[in-house]
Amino acid sequence: MSKYDVTIAIPVFNAKIYLHETMMAALEQDYSSIEFLIVDDCSSDGSIDIIRQLQQNHPRGKDIRIVSLESNIGIGAVRNRILEEAQGQYLYFLDADDLIVPTTISLMMSAAREHDAELVMASYERVEKYNHTSPTVLYQFPNKVFTKPNEFAAYAFSSYAPLQANIWNVLMDLRVIREYHLQFVDTNFWEDMVFKYNLVTYVTRAALLSDVTYSYICRENSLSNFQKREIISKDEIYRNVATIETLKSRCQELLCRPFFANWLQFVLDTDFYIICNVLRKRNIITPRISNRELRDILHSPLSVMKTLRYGNIRCRLYKVLSILPPCLSVRFLNVIAKKR
Numbered sequence: 001m002s003k004y005d006v007t008i009a010i011p012v013f014n015a016k017i018y019l020h021e022t023m024m025a026a027l028e029q030d031y032s033s034i035e036f037l038i039v040d041d042c043s044s045d046g047s048i049d050i051i052r053q054l055q056q057n058h059p060r061g062k063d064i065r066i067v068s069l070e071s072n073i074g075i076g077a078v079r080n081r082i083l084e085e086a087q088g089q090y091l092y093f094l095d096a097d098d099l100i101v102p103t104t105i106s107l108m109m110s111a112a113r114e115h116d117a118e119l120v121m122a123s124y125e126r127v128e129k130y131n132h133t134s135p136t137v138l139y140q141f142p143n144k145v146f147t148k149p150n151e152f153a154a155y156a157f158s159s160y161a162p163l164q165a166n167i168w169n170v171l172m173d174l175r176v177i178r179e180y181h182l183q184f185v186d187t188n189f190w191e192d193m194v195f196k197y198n199l200v201t202y203v204t205r206a207a208l209l210s211d212v213t214y215s216y217i218c219r220e221n222s223l224s225n226f227q228k229r230e231i232i233s234k235d236e237i238y239r240n241v242a243t244i245e246t247l248k249s250r251c252q253e254l255l256c257r258p259f260f261a262n263w264l265q266f267v268l269d270t271d272f273y274i275i276c277n278v279l280r281k282r283n284i285i286t287p288r289i290s291n292r293e294l295r296d297i298l299h300s301p302l303s304v305m306k307t308l309r310y311g312n313i314r315c316r317l318y319k320v321l322s323i324l325p326p327c328l329s330v331r332f333l334n335v336i337a338k339k340r
Helices: 016-028 047-057 074-085 104-115 152-158 174-179 191-197 234-248 261-285 291-296 305-312 313-323 326-338
Strands: 004-012 034-040 064-068 086-095 117-131 136-139 143-146 170-172 207-221
Touching: 004 016, 004 047, 004 074, 016 034, 016 047, 034 047, 034 074, 064 074, 074 086, 074 174, 086 104, 086 174, 104 117, 104 170, 104 207, 117 261, 136 143, 136 261, 143 152, 170 174, 170 207, 174 207, 191 234, 234 261, 261 305, 261 313, 261 326, 291 313, 305 313, 313 326
Parallel strands: 004 034, 004 086, 034 064, 117 207
Antiparallel strands: 086 170, 117 136, 117 170, 143 207
């Protein structure tokens, strides 16, 4: 029996400037049974002092729990610690510099109860706070319910990332996560995308809400905001490639699922996205990525014959590009990338 209905989990690392506002948005939820789980990844800016003050002074302070790590382990590992620690039936991630509306949890829990949903996703806005301006982009779902096996996964892979890569603003039944031993990749980039697109393959009952409940704040120098750079490490590129390889490891497991061809296209499209970025920035990546290395990023787990049988047209194209001579493959990839 879970101690709470919901755990709002906030990974924290040196977020003092924004953390109080984020915490107040969480604590102002109009739903009562919430644990506020803070996992501090060795902050050095006094972030946790803010949380401790709220523990002592806020009416919901008794429901705030702090887990302080002994060493900095990175966001992927922090999220895994949250999966272990959370005491709610459902888990909801909130980034330490973002905001939610007071009805966020009540709206999502209402949908979860009504449809016995294992996962609920609501809509959000992206607020880009650069150069003293705050343009807003809305990401809004249709109101939609999924109740049949493979139906939600088929929707998730019906086009490239219709659900977006984020793991925040998603209400997830922890029983599903723990039953299938799902974990985040221990990395600082795309750990959320890999987790989310693994999770959807295990979910039968899900709901999408058109209600906008979350403000995703993009600021200069944030982890999710790539700044103009003079040098990019080759190692960084290959950490991203390795993250996508963890998705490919499930290829044989998903081979006979009805959404498999679109799933494989999604994975290879992500590799292609990496290649396009490398081609655009190749002159500032050090050491240089060779043509053979670039081509091999498109490696597919399937043989040629299985790609013909189980893949779609785009998967087959990627397979051809991955076995062409490196110079010829990269030449074609350049042409395709320029037309994107």
